[in-house]
Amino acid sequence: MAQRIDVKDLNIYYGSFLAVADVTMNIPARSVTAFIGPSGCGKSTFLRTLNRMHEVIPGARVEGSVSVEGVSLYSSDVDPVAVRRQIGMVFQRPNPFPTMSIAENVLAGVRLNNRRMSRSDAADLVEESLTGANLWNEVKDRLDKPGSSLSGGQQQRLCIARAIAVRPQILLMDEPCSALDPISTLAIEDLIQDLKDEYTIVIVTHNMQQAARVSEQTAFFNIEGTGKPGRLIEMDDTRVMFSSPSRKETEDYISGRFG
Amino acid sequence: MTTTPTRSPQGAEGLRRSRRSGVGSGLFAGLSVGSGALILVVLAAVAAFLLIQAWPALTSAPATLHESIAWFPDKTSLVSFVGPLVFGTLLAAAIALVIATPIAVGIALFISHYAPRRFAAGLGYLIDLLAAIPSVVYGLWGVRVLVGQNGIGQPIQQVLHDVLGFIPLFAGTPARPARSLFIAGMVLAVMILPIITAVAREVFLQTPRLHEEASLALGATRWEMIRMAVLPFGRSGVVSAAMLGLGRALGETMAVLMILSPGFTYSWHILEAGKQQTIAANIAAQFPEANPLGVNTLIATGLALFVITLAVNMLARWIVSRRAEFSGAN
Ligand SMILES: Nc1ncnc2c1ncn2[C@@H]1O[C@H](COP(=O)(O)OP(=O)(O)OP(=O)(O)O)[C@@H](O)[C@H]1O
Numbered sequence A: 001m002a003q004r005i006d007v008k009d010l011n012i013y014y015g016s017f018l019a020v021a022d023v024t025m026n027i028p029a030r031s032v033t034a035f036i037g038p039s040g041c042g043k044s045t046f047l048r049t050l051n052r053m054h055e056v057i058p059g060a061r062v063e064g065s066v067s068v069e070g071v072s073l074y075s076s077d078v079d080p081v082a083v084r085r086q087i088g089m090v091f092q093r094p095n096p097f098p099t100m101s102i103a104e105n106v107l108a109g110v111r112l113n114n115r116r117m118s119r120s121d122a123a124d125l126v127e128e129s130l131t132g133a134n135l136w137n138e139v140k141d142r143l144d145k146p147g148s149s150l151s152g153g154q155q156q157r158l159c160i161a162r163a164i165a166v167r168p169q170i171l172l173m174d175e176p177c178s179a180l181d182p183i184s185t186l187a188i189e190d191l192i193q194d195l196k197d198e199y200t201i202v203i204v205t206h207n208m209q210q211a212a213r214v215s216e217q218t219a220f221f222n223i224e225g226t227g228k229p230g231r232l233i234e235m236d237d238t239r240v241m242f243s244s245p246s247r248k249e250t251e252d253y254i255s256g257r258f259g
Numbered sequence B: 001m002t003t004t005p006t007r008s009p010q011g012a013e014g015l016r017r018s019r020r021s022g023v024g025s026g027l028f029a030g031l032s033v034g035s036g037a038l039i040l041v042v043l044a045a046v047a048a049f050l051l052i053q054a055w056p057a058l059t060s061a062p063a064t065l066h067e068s069i070a071w072f073p074d075k076t077s078l079v080s081f082v083g084p085l086v087f088g089t090l091l092a093a094a095i096a097l098v099i100a101t102p103i104a105v106g107i108a109l110f111i112s113h114y115a116p117r118r119f120a121a122g123l124g125y126l127i128d129l130l131a132a133i134p135s136v137v138y139g140l141w142g143v144r145v146l147v148g149q150n151g152i153g154q155p156i157q158q159v160l161h162d163v164l165g166f167i168p169l170f171a172g173t174p175a176r177p178a179r180s181l182f183i184a185g186m187v188l189a190v191m192i193l194p195i196i197t198a199v200a201r202e203v204f205l206q207t208p209r210l211h212e213e214a215s216l217a218l219g220a221t222r223w224e225m226i227r228m229a230v231l232p233f234g235r236s237g238v239v240s241a242a243m244l245g246l247g248r249a250l251g252e253t254m255a256v257l258m259i260l261s262p263g264f265t266y267s268w269h270i271l272e273a274g275k276q277q278t279i280a281a282n283i284a285a286q287f288p289e290a291n292p293l294g295v296n297t298l299i300a301t302g303l304a305l306f307v308i309t310l311a312v313n314m315l316a317r318w319i320v321s322r323r324a325e326f327s328g329a330n
């Protein structure tokens, strides 16, 4: 079951450095939301606060609130481990476990939740997840080979398979296609379209066409200068954002004019 | 703002090998090949020295050895003299390794992944200091604290014997005072702890952040993260660390000499006294009083130690390379 995310007055710090300031946004369930903005404006940083991955960096902390279906993620009785089990993540750089085989990689998250799983169930899940990530045909004959033996694009799809194998409620993707060729990119975009019926998807991308193609909402982040915090400039329906954004900065960025 | 790319003045000429970089890399290649060869030469020289010096003992009849060497047992060939020593050496080192490795891995994990940063640095430094303590001091410590009057060695041995006595290893009467191979192994374990910890810690710290985050993002607890990302990545490093420790334990002399009550049998009873002896401790014990043929015999046992150490290292390399395909290296 997909879930809604509400963020209110969020400030994100690395130590004393305020990286992202004052974000308030609502991400609806069962939809694709794209984050766009120039490099360094804090898209990845913000995305990582949505599943409490931000705090694994020493000194990193947040102020403000993030809630999923009304439950505040940062309240003291919430277990960050449980949060991450329900909110999956695909990273900017592919990171399969090099010591595990392709099949083990897909099952890595599932094995954390329930160890006991029959051989055939496991095989089914591997096939289903890899098919979902559009990788099955390429790897079905070498499932026991190490995950690191794949090409970069294949590794990224393996990471997507690993993330969807646990059937998370929400899937966060940080530039999942930045290392992929156009065909794999299209495959992943199709995958995102399929997944959005069941999942809430948030995707960071530098590719405007991609944001326009796959997302229903788009959020534009910007940064005034080095050392300044990144801010959410505006968020709206993707069609509105790309045709008639209400802020000039957004229009400049989307049409490729800067400064 | 636009910038016009400036072309290098030589144009395509710049692609040719320049003289200067050729000299530099040639020198570097020469140096590295040279030092590689040097190591081989040193190794060969050590082996040749041992072989030449041991030759008289290797070629003498057992009867001659017995006649001219006071401590050489009667009706024993050189091989059956060295055998128990090799056995004792390996057993002592194995005891040390079995005790030290889990503790070292635990400390290394604590330093690399659990302890608060400042504390971790201090602790790491302390462990490194342990490596700087001379082995005689460890020997003294072992004699005083473990073996001596009211030493804690005896009660430990008694408990092991009472609880695990059904295992042959812990059968036999526990030694009093506790001059057993087990206690010697315990002291060896403390001695090899720092090197194993230091190497394991370095390896664990090098776990790619990316893999740690991959497991955390799947909802792994810290321990699960360590099992999924850190330990598999560090496995070959831990094997190397253990082998370094093993190398040190195999050759360690003083501590064993001071603690162990020697014997020349193939006994598995590690709690008993007067059953085993190690090669290094035996050389140190006999060398001062040995006549020329006695020295040759001792050097023959040294040759055996040399071969064992080489074999252990090669075994370690093989273990490490066997799973190289799955290591984090690629
Ligand atoms: N681990 C960290 N420690 C300290 N500062 C960091 C860390 N990671 C990122 N930052 C800083 O936070 C700011 C936002 O970085 P972030 O990675 O979120 O940008 P981004 O929008 O994802 O950029 P890109 O599009 O290049 O991926 C930058 O100023 C960056 O230097």
Ligand SMILES: [Mg+2]
Pocket (backbone or CB within 6 Å): A043, A044, A045, A092, A174
């Ligand atoms: Mg980023």
